[in-house]
Amino acid sequence: MNGLHAAIIMDGNGRWAVARGKSRPAGHLAGADAVRRTVEAAPSAGIDILTLYAFSADNWRRPPEEVGALMRLLRRFLMAETGRCVENGVRVQVIGRRDRLAAALVREIESAERATARGERLRLRIAVDYSARDAILRAAHRLAGSREPGRETTREEFSELVAGSPEQRVHDVDLLIRTGGEKRLSDFLLWECAYAELIFTERMWPDFGAADLEEAVGEFRRRERRFGAVVPAAASGGAYAAAMAGPREIEEPLPDLAVAMLP
């Protein structure tokens, strides 16, 4: 897989609905249509991994009716879309906790993941009951329980711990899009977004479509990614080239700066 990893914070469903005199769940329903449009448009926009923030660990604080509507919508989406995902080479994976989800939803998630496991055109990752800080904390706990004394853990190894399993491991996020006009990360993919380009748009999620996705990818491509190095021409063979060649992390130890800076 050589395409981009795009992650989207799908914000604005509630405001979109209220502005039209509808209920907030109606906004989420319209948001599910935007999910379909975005998934369809992703491969031709050069995206091969799409991670969508559908329900955060903090969203449990919303009114029970809204939580219930969102959970039902997720289940129905999986039931309705799994067949089309199989036909179109879309592999579905759900990230986040499952122990607080209803058994029927967990069954639907497992069934969608199994049915679509061979999909290679697009990896669609849906974050449900997800918290990046919890994922990092769990990784730290696992590391503490398994660490060999004296051996340093690499970023690559820790990334796998954050992902939870080798199957869930994907390369870092290239571009993070947030709709709805707010400019924050809201506990989404904090480890994986270390060098992500951030793109914020005023567009409310239910209005988001193929043209918006292409525009975001266009803006991403116009940006110069340096991964902490200097401009590409001055760094041939250096950190920039290593970072661009992927694996996208620079694993070589950095020079000891205190020593390197001595005259």
Ligand code: FPP
């Ligand atoms: C944030 O908007 C959106 C959510 C918490 C839910 C996102 C869910 C969907 C787009 C639909 C289902 C998803 C899938 C993958 C089928 P908000 O409600 O906070 O909007 P507001 O800021 O305008 O109140």
